[in-house]
Amino acid sequence: MSNDACFHCALPVERADEFQVEIEGELRPVCCPGCKAVAELIRDTGMSSYYAMREPPQPGAGKPADDAAEWQIYDRDDMLGAFAELADDQATATIYVGKMYCAACSWLIETALTRLPGIASAEVSPVTHRLRVSWYKQQQGLGRILATLASLGYDPQPLSPETTARPEIAEQRAALKRLLVASLGMMQVMMFAVGLYAGDFQGMEASMQYFLRLVSFVVTTPVVFYSARPFFAGAWRGIVSRMPGMDLPVSIAIAAAYTGSVYAMLTSGPAVWFDSVVMFVFFLTLGRFLEMRARHRSIDRSTALSTLLPNTVNKVDADGETTIPSSQLVSGDVLLVRPGESIAADGILIEGTTTLDEALLTGESEPLAKSAGDALIAGSINLDGLIRMRVEKTGSDTTLGAISRLSERARYARPAFVQTADRVASYIVIAILLIAVLVATSWYFIAPDRAFVITLSVLVVTCPCALALATPAAFATAGTRLSELHLLITNGNAIEAMSRARRILFDKTGTLTRGAPEITAIQVFDKARTEQQCLQIAAAIETVSTHPIAIAFSIAANEVVATDQRVAIGNGVAGTIDGQRWRLGRHAFATGDERDGDTLTTVYLATNNKLVARFDLNDEIRPGAMATLAELRSLGLRPALVSGDNAAAVQRVAGILDIDDYHSGCSPGDKLEIIRAAQNAGDTVIMVGDGINDAPVLAGADASVAPVHGALLAQTSADVILLGESLAPLVLGIRLARKTMRIVRQNLAWAVVYNAVALPLAAGGLVPPWAAAIGMSASSLIVVLNALRLSRFGAT
Amino acid sequence: MNILFILIPLALIILGGAVWAFFWAVGAGQFDDLDTPAVRIIMDDDKKPPEKSEQ
Numbered sequence: 001m002s003n004d005a006c007f008h009c010a011l012p013v014e015r016a017d018e019f020q021v022e023i024e025g026e027l028r029p030v031c032c033p034g035c036k037a038v039a040e041l042i043r044d045t046g047m048s049s050y051y052a053m054r055e056p057p058q059p060g061a062g063k064p065a066d067d068a069a070e071w072q073i074y075d076r077d078d079m080l081g082a083f084a085e086l087a088d089d090q091a092t093a094t095i096y097v098g099k100m101y102c103a104a105c106s107w108l109i110e111t112a113l114t115r116l117p118g119i120a121s122a123e124v125s126p127v128t129h130r131l132r133v134s135w136y137k138q139q140q141g142l143g144r145i146l147a148t149l150a151s152l153g154y155d156p157q158p159l160s161p162e163t164t165a166r167p168e169i170a171e172q173r174a175a176l177k178r179l180l181v182a183s184l185g186m187m188q189v190m191m192f193a194v195g196l197y198a199g200d201f202q203g204m205e206a207s208m209q210y211f212l213r214l215v216s217f218v219v220t221t222p223v224v225f226y227s228a229r230p231f232f233a234g235a236w237r238g239i240v241s242r243m244p245g246m247d248l249p250v251s252i253a254i255a256a257a258y259t260g261s262v263y264a265m266l267t268s269g270p271a272v273w274f275d276s277v278v279m280f281v282f283f284l285t286l287g288r289f290l291e292m293r294a295r296h297r298s299i300d301r302s303t304a305l306s307t308l309l310p311n312t313v314n315k316v317d318a319d320g321e322t323t324i325p326s327s328q329l330v331s332g333d334v335l336l337v338r339p340g341e342s343i344a345a346d347g348i349l350i351e352g353t354t355t356l357d358e359a360l361l362t363g364e365s366e367p368l369a370k371s372a373g374d375a376l377i378a379g380s381i382n383l384d385g386l387i388r389m390r391v392e393k394t395g396s397d398t399t400l401g402a403i404s405r406l407s408e409r410a411r412y413a414r415p416a417f418v419q420t421a422d423r424v425a426s427y428i429v430i431a432i433l434l435i436a437v438l439v440a441t442s443w444y445f446i447a448p449d450r451a452f453v454i455t456l457s458v459l460v461v462t463c464p465c466a467l468a469l470a471t472p473a474a475f476a477t478a479g480t481r482l483s484e485l486h487l488l489i490t491n492g493n494a495i496e497a498m499s500r501a502r503r504i505l506f507d508k509t510g511t512l513t514r515g516a517p518e519i520t521a522i523q524v525f526d527k528a529r530t531e532q533q534c535l536q537i538a539a540a541i542e543t544v545s546t547h548p549i550a551i552a553f554s555i556a557a558n559e560v561v562a563t564d565q566r567v568a569i570g571n572g573v574a575g576t577i578d579g580q581r582w583r584l585g586r587h588a589f590a591t592g593d594e595r596d597g598d599t600l601t602t603v604y605l606a607t608n609n610k611l612v613a614r615f616d617l618n619d620e621i622r623p624g625a626m627a628t629l630a631e632l633r634s635l636g637l638r639p640a641l642v643s644g645d646n647a648a649a650v651q652r653v654a655g656i657l658d659i660d661d662y663h664s665g666c667s668p669g670d671k672l673e674i675i676r677a678a679q680n681a682g683d684t685v686i687m688v689g690d691g692i693n694d695a696p697v698l699a700g701a702d703a704s705v706a707p708v709h710g711a712l713l714a715q716t717s718a719d720v721i722l723l724g725e726s727l728a729p730l731v732l733g734i735r736l737a738r739k740t741m742r743i744v745r746q747n748l749a750w751a752v753v754y755n756a757v758a759l760p761l762a763a764g765g766l767v768p769p770w771a772a773a774i775g776m777s778a779s780s781l782i783v784v785l786n787a788l789r790l791s792r793f794g795a796t
Numbered sequence: 797m798n799i800l801f802i803l804i805p806l807a808l809i810i811l812g813g814a815v816w817a818f819f820w821a822v823g824a825g826q827f828d829d830l831d832t833p834a835v836r837i838i839m840d841d842d843k844k845p846p847e848k849s850e851q
């Protein structure tokens with residue numbers, strides 16, 4: 001570990017000897033008193049192995065928040081009612097734990113909590129970042145639990161029971177049960193079927209044959225009526241709505257084969273097809289299950305929404321100020337919003353002035369000045385003023401709610417590639433049944449004694465397992481491999497789209513750049529001062545501001561102290577140091593002299609209207625972005641830059657990265673327009689974006705990628721989530737997607753060729769049932785083994 | 797071969813037991829999270845707090 005990174009949060013350390021913590025017998029540098037406190041807490045409670053087990057943190061991960069929130073409020077009864085489920089002497093709450101990033105974090109949280117008195121259980125899912133904790137009401141309180149999480153450097157957000165209802169858990173449980181019944185049923189019935197085939201081949205007593213058919217029937221019945229029920233339900237919905245989907249042919253195939261077999265069993269007919277029925281149901285159920293698991297990996301919408309809004313608000317009425325849970329807000333309430341707090345609902349500013357950070361909603365990275373009468377959007381952050389607002393819309397009626405609904409709808413409106421394979425397989429099942437009937441009747445007239453053995457061969461040899469397996473096996477393997485390569489696939493269609501993509505659109509903020517401006521150049525005009533002195537003066541003045549630019553200055557270590565600081569919203573800051581008045585900001589603000597092309601990417605330091613220094617600020621290009629773009633080009637993808645930022649900033653980034661196709665000042669609508677234009681030109685488009693405003697845009701692209709540290713809502717509408725800081729997995733992902741589609745095509749070609757060759761041979765009476773059974777199994781095996789080649793992709 | 801008339805129904809009863817056990821496990825939430833337990837096993841949480849360093 002390098003000496004200049006904080007041992008706890010990996011941010012740069014200015015002076016290695018300033019803050020230190022002794023862990024595992026060595027002195028480790030930390031960046032701030034906050035990290036020191038967290039590290040000491042972890043050490044003193046004997047949980048140091050956290051540091052050995054965790055994955056290397058992203059800079060800033062786990063750094064405790066500067067302002068200690070007031071957690072005691074959560075011990076109040078009305079808060080407990082809003083966030084916890086109460087039973088006898090116990091309470092249970094679900095808490096979203098922000099800033100946790102690996103499995104070691106979940107261990108740390110669980111261990112720390114179970115050491116508190118009165119905790120019944122604590123379980124953290126590192127996948128969903130949710131903590132489920134139960135405690136005894138007499139001995140413990142929600143406030144204390146939240147405070148403990150905060151003291152470990154995390155960012156806890158209690159979720160209200162409505163948002164924690166998790167229908168996907170129920171869905172997954174039901175799907176698992178169906179899958180198990182189908183798989184056990186399939187194994188049993190296949191076993192009996194082997195016995196029946198052997199009997200056909202070497203003779204069998206009629207009573208034994210009837211018995212084996214009967215037990216096959218007994219096992220198949222629950223598979224058809226329990227495991228296959230979703231298909232029947234789907235088919236019925238399709239009929240009622242007059243829009244029959246793929247469930248209809250599937251249901252017809254299952255129902256026909258099942259009733260036909262029952263009839264054959266009762267009348268001692270030539271053959272039963274129970275094995276085909278269970279196998280078909282099993283493979284379809286397996287395909288659906290894998291698809292569902294991939295879908296559930298994406299973070300659910302309700303959490304994304306609720307983590308952006310504050311849990312409590314300060315309501316002002318005749319009796320003064322009270323803190324209430326946000327869920328109790330109604331239209332017309334008047335709220336007091338302090339600096340640093342986020343806006344809980346859409347409304348109107350009625351008193352005070354401030355700047356708002358609406359970056360997550362509008363993509364505008366510069367804060368906006370607001371005064372009385374201006375509209376406020378839920379989810380934006382109040383940066384520097386104390387304001388009062390009147391609530392107009394709450395919850396899902398807000399702009400934020402509308403955006404999330406929009407992206408949800410766009411997501412479900414897309415064509416599903418994976419289902420095509422199922423549909424083809426189900427048509428083939430019907431075709432096979434028809435062909436079998438045809439073959440049986442033909443042979444009945446040609447040679448009645450051979451008719452049933454030949455029909456059997458036809459049915460076995462043409463079992464569509466290979467066909468049904470060809471796509472899901474390849475997609476499931478590719479999905480697993482991609483997650484190992486740091487790409488989380490939440491929508492199977494993305495693999496297909498990524499393999500065809502010709503264009504890749506980047507959103508500048510946060511995807512190609514780091515997202516935080518840094519000082520890139522300092523020019524000093526006053527010969528009497530050094531760069532370091534100017535930087536210290538600027539940093540001292542900026543301490544009052546929470547603007548991203550102020551954060552760029554906060555890197556400078558400082559002994560200089562400014563007093564009487566004032567923030568001039570949208571212009572700059574002023575402060576007094578040793579009796580001298582300093583101004584820092586736009587040229588006009590600092591010197592009183594108007595100038596063209598004045599933006600906040602260059603700030604000026606002045607005293608008494610005399611210019612002292614100039615600071616150039618720039619958002620740094622992400623490491624490896626250049627190499628990734630070069631590789632994408634070599635794969636035949638045309639990169640483009642589509643950003644909401646101003647022309648100069650976009651031009652600079654495009655210039656550095658050598659992108660000739662760039663658009664600046666784009667609203668989400670413009671971005672969607674650009675995607676549509678490319679799609680109309682026949683190109684498949686990948687969109688890489690990270691902001692909430694990108695959510696509808698992401699949903700409109702053929703495949704969408706969101707980095708894991710971006711906005712939660714962007715992730716919910718993204719098909720692919722990019723884990724980690726690097727963009728490099730994108731290249732591997734596109735290459736793997738192409739290989740996956742190649743393998744799917746190989747598999748489908750194999751299954752079709754095999755059936756095309758085997759069917760006439762079997763129908764001609766040239767394939768005995770045992771050879772047919774071997775052929776069918778071998779065919780399925782080849783398909784699966786071919787798909788498994790993907791699991792080694794990219795390994796050295 | 798007549799033994800099959802007893803063994804197969806027996807097998808089906810055992811199968812029924814297996815299905816019941818699995819349904820119980822699913823209902824009890826054993827399969828809700830398939831990712832955490834794999835990593836949890838490698839954490840030792842029985843480490844004692846370190847002795848206070850001698851002053």
